[in-house]
């Protein structure tokens with residue numbers, strides 16, 4: 001790889017956008033200097049990238065992906081190979097995926113299984129969270145072991161999906177106490193799954209089987225209630241750090257904002273689908289097409305949902321964009337969990353509750369949130385902060401990841417604000433899916449060049465990376481704790 005100089009670009013960090021040159025030696029950034037400062041080095045450099053008129057940003061860090069996740073009677077359609085290549089196409093250089101343990105299963109075996117799937121197969125770097133789907137003495141002990149020895153410092157629990165990953169309040173409290181003990185983060189899928197299952201059964205009994213009922217039976221008050229309950233439990237467990245995943249609702253966000261106002265270690269992420277997609281334009285499409293957008297938490301109504309009028313009759317998207325600006329939402333991830341329509345989403349033909357839950361988006365997060373910059377929803381700096389720097393810090397990878405600074409891994413994206421990206425199955429689309437959740441979206445910007453630990457993996461609309469280049473990142477504790 002040798003020495004790479006990226007010159008004439010504008011380096012963007014959470015604190016500013018400044019004309020700067022970036023010098024890379026091998027896999028690491030060795031210096032950042034004023035434009036022209038490395039002119040003497042340029043002749044001997046192995047590669048010079050001219051970033052005139054472009055932004056130079058840290059590689060994207062997507063801390064919520066599900067490659068090859070067995071779920072809903074099938075498995076997420078991206079392998080670690082196809083998913084990490086698609087991620088690279090989207091300017092993402094690190095993912096954190098979720099290893100799985102279910103009730104009665106061994107946590108160590110679950111983690112080993114995820115290493116088996118990923119090791120040697122990734123084009124970019126990767127880490128793991130651990131799903132704890134069964135709380136018992138063995139799994140609790142394993143949590144501490146994973147933090148200390150395996151570089152896994154965050155554990156996802158579910159208040160949803162009874163009979164699959166669900167834990168009750170006592171089990172959640174017990175796992176939170178364990179996490180508090182070892183400094184780990186609890187990541188929470190906050191939806192009241194018991195109440196949702198009642199609504200689902202009632203809807204099906206009425207013959208309401210179309211995809212739109214997926215959202216109607218998961219109303220936002222049940223996300224807000226679960227968020228509140230998770231916050232209370234985390235308080236009782238000793239202010240254990242709590243991170244609410246895939247937040248979709250303004251009323252749930254209010255719970256996080258209130259907790260943060262009281263100085264609590266409570267954080268939240270949202271995803272592009274909740275910022276850009278509405279129930280009316282997706283799930284409610286005629287026939288079965290809405291199945292493409294079945295995910296949980298659900299894509300929500302643009303304003304007054306006729307089924308839940310008065311309960312969440314306000315604009316969730318505006319709330320979420322505001323939350324991102326205000327740091328009530330710290331991170332944008334994708335919850336990338338792709339399923340094809342054919343043979344996968346189709347499992348739920350005639351029964352929305354049998355549609356595998358998930359949307360693929362790992363390739364498009366940097367693009368879709370940049371479009372928020374163009375639309376005036378957030379600043380360039382906040383784009384980098386929510387998509388690169390904070391996810392790295394939140395999950396113990398900073399400053400190796402998430403920043404352009406001497407000593408950091410040379411994970412760098414050159415971003416061209418003067419070109420456009422058309423997303424779609426016949427346009428830009430590298431995920432292993434037979435459709436795109438963002439079909440037809442046009443982004444006023446484009447991934448130009450992507451480096452992963454010094455290696456150019458995307459350039460001139462070509463993939464130059466290598467399966468197996470990606471390394472496992474042993475993560476430390478969250479770097480946001482008080």
Ligand code: URP
Pocket residue numbers: 066189246294295296297335337357358359
């Ligand atoms: O619909 C989703 N989100 N599928 C993936 C599993 C999860 O809950 O994150």
Ligand code: ZN
Pocket residue numbers: 189245246296297
């Ligand atoms: Zn979830």
Ligand code: ZN
Pocket residue numbers: 064065066335336337
């Ligand atoms: Zn998820």
